[in-house]
Amino acid sequence: MEVTATAPGARGSGAFGRPGRNGALGTSGRRAACMMDPVPKKPSDAPPPDGSDPRTGGPVPGGAGPARLPVGLVVLVGPPASGKTSFVRALVALRRIDPGAVVSSDEIRAELSAGPAAEADPDALDALVFEERDRRIVARLAAGRVAVAESTNVTRRARARLLAVARRFDAPVTMLRFTSDTADLLHQHAGRGRPDVTAADVRSYAAVMRREAGTDRLRSEGATAVYDVPGRRQGVTPAEAAARFSFR
Numbered sequence: 001m002e003v004t005a006t007a008p009g010a011r012g013s014g015a016f017g018r019p020g021r022n023g024a025l026g027t028s029g030r031r032a033a034c035m036m037d038p039v040p041k042k043p044s045d046a047p048p049p050d051g052s053d054p055r056t057g058g059p060v061p062g063g064a065g066p067a068r069l070p071v072g073l074v075v076l077v078g079p080p081a082s083g084k085t086s087f088v089r090a091l092v093a094l095r096r097i098d099p100g101a102v103v104s105s106d107e108i109r110a111e112l113s114a115g116p117a118a119e120a121d122p123d124a125l126d127a128l129v130f131e132e133r134d135r136r137i138v139a140r141l142a143a144g145r146v147a148v149a150e151s152t153n154v155t156r157r158a159r160a161r162l163l164a165v166a167r168r169f170d171a172p173v174t175m176l177r178f179t180s181d182t183a184d185l186l187h188q189h190a191g192r193g194r195p196d197v198t199a200a201d202v203r204s205y206a207a208v209m210r211r212e213a214g215t216d217r218l219r220s221e222g223a224t225a226v227y228d229v230p231g232r233r234q235g236v237t238p239a240e241a242a243a244r245f246s247f248r
Contacts, residue, residue: 067227068248072171073141074148075162075223077213078178079205080197081188083231083238087178088150090242097146097247103136105129105151134165141169146247154209156221163222172224176245177213182206184232 076084088102109129112118117128133149140147153159159175166173180188182203189202218226230236230244 066244066246068246069174070172070224071144071146071247072169072224073137073162073166073173074146075153075159075173075175076148076150076178077153077159077175077209077218078180079152079154079185079209080194080202081185081192082178082180083188083229083241084150084178086238087176087229087241088148090238091148091245094239094242096242096245097148101140101146102148102150103133103140105133108132108136130161134161137162137165141166141171152205154205154213156212156217159218159221167222173222175218175223175226177215177218177226177228178231179209179228180231180233188232 076088078084085104085106088097088104091097092099092102109125112125112128112132117125120128133151137147137149149162151158153162153175163173185202185206186199189197189199215226215228227245229241231238231241
């Protein structure tokens with residue numbers, strides 16, 4: 001089910017990086033970072049009128065129904081193997097969003113790697129991937145439709161790039177945190193068959209997530225609302241987690 005709203009036009013740009021062995025960002029990786037700083041804004045701590053809790057990702061005591069997210073940009077924030085892809089697939093299966101709403105950097109990389117861009121060096125390919133991601137997000141927001149940015153987004157610099165795009169549309173930004181502990185992440189990673197991402201990478205992203213992507217930090221950067229998406233640790237399946245969210 002697609003919900004629409006109006007918005008002006010926008011463009012995006014930026015630089016890229018990857019967590020290194022110590023959890024700091026390097027320059028040769030696959031995840032986006034950005035040189036632009038966001039314009040801070042302080043959202044209200046009060047729950048939205050639908051009774052959902054923007055800190056926990058579920059109804060507040062006494063609230064009713066799923067958390068209702070505003071139409072705009074949805075930024076997934078979580079390390080590899082934290083359940084982001086399973087969650088957005090469940091959102092599509094439940095018809096909370098249409099398939100075109102999901103803008104996945106991994107899928108774009110696979111598309112580009114099948115064409116002439118496959119000959120590019122890793123840094124150049126990274127730039128192409130995230131330029132194309134931004135282009136697709138711009139197209140969705142320009143049409144007044146939901147856009148879901150599916151990449152790790154664990155650093156402030158990565159999120160700043162997305163926030164800058166959303167600001168040009170005056171689009172609300174909802175950030176969804178995936179907070180699995182490292183042991184669960186490594187267990188999930190072991191069964192994914194992703195040779196391009198190592199266990200050391202997973203640990204590094206998890207460390208950066210803990211350091212740079214707390215709820216208060218995300219809100220101070222400019223997120224309209226922040227939700228924690230429940231998962232394995234809470235005994236919640238992706239479908240059950242997706243059922244806790246809808247769009248108004």
